[in-house]
Each structure stands twice: as C-alpha cells, then as structure tokens.
Amino acid sequence: MGKTFFDKLWDAHVIRELGDGWVLLHIDRHLLHDLSGPPALADVAARGLSLHDCELVFSTPDHAVSSQPGRVSTTFPLGGRLHTELKSRSAEMGVRFFDLGQSGQGIVHVMGPELGIVLPGLTVICGDSHTCTNGGLGALAFGVGSSESAHALATQTLRQQKPNQLRIRCEGVLRVGVTAKDLALHIIGKLGSAAGVGSIIEFAGSAIEAMEIEGRLTLCNLSVELGARCGMVAPDQRTFDYLRGRQFAPQGDGFDAAVAHWRTLPSDADAVFDREEVIDASYVRPTITWGTSPEHSIAVDGRVPDPCDMLDMVQRDNLAAALVYMGLTAGQPIAGTPVDWVFIGSCANSRLSDLRAAADVARGKRVAAGVTAWVVPGSENIKRAAEAEGLHEVFKSAGFSWREPGCSMCVAANGEQVPPQQRSVSTSNRNFVGRQGPGARTHLASPALAAAAAIAGCITDLEEVRA
C-alpha cells in the first residue's frame, strides 16, 4: 500500500520508537517569537543546558511589538521587555535574531517562508498554533506550548504520537474574486471547527494545484481552526519556483539535489487516508464570518442563520448567544452591517499578494467616515516590497493607516485592540469572543472584502465597491 505525503515525512523523521505508539521525532526548524520564545529559552538556561542545535533556531519579535508607524521596541512598553529578553537570550544562546527594522523581521509564519527557512519535507515547530501555515510549502509544521518548545530547544526532538490523516480535495476552479481565505472559511463552515481534531489535513485537488504559494499558506494557516494540528500541501513546481534563490534555501546544485528529493514526497496514488472530503471549489463565494467561531461563515450576500432552524438545543443556544454577542438579528442579511474598524494583516493574510488585492479595491477610493482602517504588512521585506510598488501611497491616499510589521490586532497582545462592542472586519483567523479586545466584534474575511468594507463603511459584496 502506498504512503501518504505525511507518512513519508513522519517516517523520515523518526529517530526511534518509544513504545505505546510514541516516537522520538527530529525537529528540523524551530521558530521563536517574543511571547513564547523567552519562557522556553529561560527554561533551557535554568536547567544549565545549551541549545542542542542553535543554527536550526530562528527568532523575531511579532506579537507584542507596536505597529505604529516609526515604532521602536519600547513603543509598547510591555512588549519592550519581551523584546529585550528574546533578543538577549537569542544572542547568548546562538540563535539568529531578526530585529525590528531589519530584513527578516516579521510575523514568524510570514518571515519563515519568505526567507526560505521553511522547506518541503522539513519538520517545523513554533510556540504558536498557526505554525500549521508552513504546511503550505510542504513542511510538517505544527504549534506547541512553551514546555514542548523548551524540550525541542534542549534535544532537537519532540515526543509525538502519530495523528490521523484527513485529505480535503478541493476540485474545480475558484471564481474571480474568490481567494484561499474564502475557500478556507467555506470549508470550516461546511465541516465544522472540530473536523480535524486529532488529525493532520492534506489539501489536494485541482484548485490547490492551481493555487499560488501565498494562497496555500493562507489555507494551511486556517487548518488549526478546523481543529487540526497541521495542514499540508504537497510540494510541486510552484513550490520550487517560490523557493529558488531565497536566503536560507539551498543554492545552485544543492537546490537541484533538494528538488529531486522533494519530487518524491507527494502522496502515492494508492495511499489511504483515515477520512476524505471533497469540496467543490467553484461553488465558493466571497465569504465572511458572522459569529464567534470561524465555523460561523456565510457567503457575503447571505443571511445570518436563525437559531430556531437548529434542531439541536445546544446548537440553538450557542447560535443565539453568538448573535447576542455580535449584536446581530437572526436571519438578517450580513451585507449592510456597519463597521467601525478594518484590519488588514496577520499570518493569514499580510503577504504581498494580499496587499495587492486590498490595494486594487482601495485605489482611488476613500475610507468611509467613522471607519478606522489599518494595513499591517506581515514582514519588513513585504513592507519594503509593497512600498517599492507604491502600495503604501494607494492605502494612505485612501485614508488607511500604513503600519509596521507584526501581529497587531489579530491577537491584540500589543495593546492594539478593537474597543468594546465595536465591529471589525479583519483578515485574521480567529473571531472568538474578546479575541481582538474585550467585547470586540470580529468578522473574518479576505483582504479584498476587508478593503471593500472600509470604503463602504459596512460589510459589502465586492461588486458594490467596484461600481
């Protein structure tokens, strides 16, 4: 029987079986950020250990740094403390650190791929649940807590049990204006936020094959919102073309040798998965969340559900509670709902293609009165590239705030919050109660839909704004 892509990566990294279904798995790349990095590094230091393989570890501040234009490490004072700790421990322990203002700084799951730190077939971990993003480049990537992070720093391994495998085949052609973000939200709405619990997800099918790398990163980013540990797309020519020439990718003959190996990784034709789902990608519309879970997604021209339509009492109560929190009425159209904030950023959607898509909507238009709209590029390199194309001028002319790279309002760890009861359209990946600030009401969407909402002053279909 053939092996799946995940089987091949897993088997290649087992150092030894530990019994009872556990293995010792080698970790090839370890990313650290300012929140989970310091405790993990401190733990290792407190034990009197050094890092097992410091050249395989990379660190950068992203969660607790201000995104204010011209920011420095202390612009958000609490973040300044974390920045100092990450920077100094990285220096002491031999970890490459990408500082604010430097090429390479950014949201960990944006800078990792862009620098070629993440490669097909590698195991990649970070103390962050959206580490699954990196599966878009064909890596086996997942999030851990700071204790497991410390374990990996000290031993370059993790003790793991092999998860189940779910393949989601996305077939058909995405309609014009429909992006990986819409597809991801559609899938979570259809399969539910617990569909992937205990599993990894391989995304496959014609729509995935046709998808650019940045789209694959977005799609895999949202795997954890399906409850999965990893989301992965097998490497192909698009992957190799993306990686060629990147700073930490192999070069020259070394690159060709790597590609030859990477071509052997995709799932065998006769490989068997624990579960398979098929999604009609051509059916997907521009999609937005209405409620307090990524699974509360609807087409932007659709209606908010009615709890009375739920047969299950528990589901009915959950839906009703979500409606109350979000200040919405059962059955109302979501389009036309006024918004206060728009946030374009996060590890889901802050890459150059995302900024271009938002700029295409914003060009020549103005942000509606009463709306605060931010664009936070995912990394210093992306910021520079966007500015070289003049995207920052497009945004600023339209009344968006063009800001500095970091996680910013996605996780609101740097004091940048949506005020209570205010409504945001956000290109991030979580709309949980209080995620963007106590009482904040978050609608998840694609960059184009977010930009459209900023201009219209309300949630709106793309067609309305193009007119």
Add this chain to the structure above:
Amino acid sequence: MSMEAFTVVTGAAAYLSRANVDTDIIIRIERLTAGTSREQLGRYALEALRYREDGRDDPDFILNQPAFRGAPILLAGDNFGCGSSREGAVWALRGIGVRCVIAPSFGDIFFNNCFQNGTLPIRLPVADIQSLAQACADGAALSVDLLKGLLTTASGIVISFSTDPLRRENLLHGLDDIGLTLKDDTLIRAWQTSDRRQRPWVWLAGAIL
C-alpha cells in the same frame, strides 16, 4: 526539574458545560505580556466568566460558589482549550487549583500542554460527564485515581477512564520529558550525522555566538 506527581486527586468537581471554551477565554493574552509569573496567573483564569463589570466576583459563576472555590476538578464541554497554543491557559487553571479537566474533547495543543504541567486531562463521553456533574452538584467530592483509572463519587458512582500509558507513567512519577529524552542523546546525534549526508540542505552553517 520535576513536576508535581499526580496519583489520586479528590475534591469538588465544578461543571462548566459550554462547548468551545477557547484558550483566549481561559487566559487573556494581555495577562501573558504583563510580566506576571506563572504562579500568579490564577486571578485571571476565566476572568470574563468569573468577574462582573465592576470587577467583583459574579456569584452565579460556579467557581465563585463556596462549594466550588478552589475545586481541583473541572468538568467541561466539547473542544475545551481549543484555539491558541498559550500554555498560560494551563498555568492559570493550576493557579485556581485545577489539577484535572474532564471533557468529551479537547484542543490538541492544550491537551498536550496539560501533561507538561502535571495536570491530567481526561476524555469522557458527555453522558458520563453529566452523571458526574449531577452527583457532584452540591460540591460532593469526586476522586480521580490515575493508578487505577477510576473516577469515584461520594455517592458510589464509579466510572473508568483511560490515559495513554507513557503519559500515565510520567504523571504518576512527576517525570520530566527533557531528562528522559537526553538519555537518548547519542542516538539523536547519530541520526543527525546520517541526515546531514541524506538531506544536506537541512543543515545550515554554524552558530553565531
């Protein structure tokens, strides 16, 4: 470094029935940036549920009721601890005395993080959780015996549970994973030496010290 061992824990079992209690609800992100030590996070655990607008305890919330203050056991709903990987969620719950969480399902990363901190997560069917909740509704004690794999109420309900054998061993003895793994260091280094030949592109140039 060792963790507190878990053999038998007995005490009140508080029922928090809602599904999808994510780690943002368990501990707000700003509590993890303020320099608060792990041991002091307890006051912020589940804060949106525990406190009213004016900052006083909400008397209706179960963990604020006299019978359940400091309850070592939490009975929970589906997908408990979903969302962010923040280990602070486990630390905060430890801070209010929780040593065992029983739920039909858990967020994967939270589930793993529990074991790293001497906290026992148990997967149990909803019907069993509801029986336990009913039996313990007035604060009657529940006993969690990891050695025997048994949950026992004061009223005599006995429900068996299973825990992964390796995790069970580590919890029973308060064993720390790092120490265990480092015993395999020779094997790890040998694997790496072999991998350098097979996948040279993985192995980056040396440290910057």
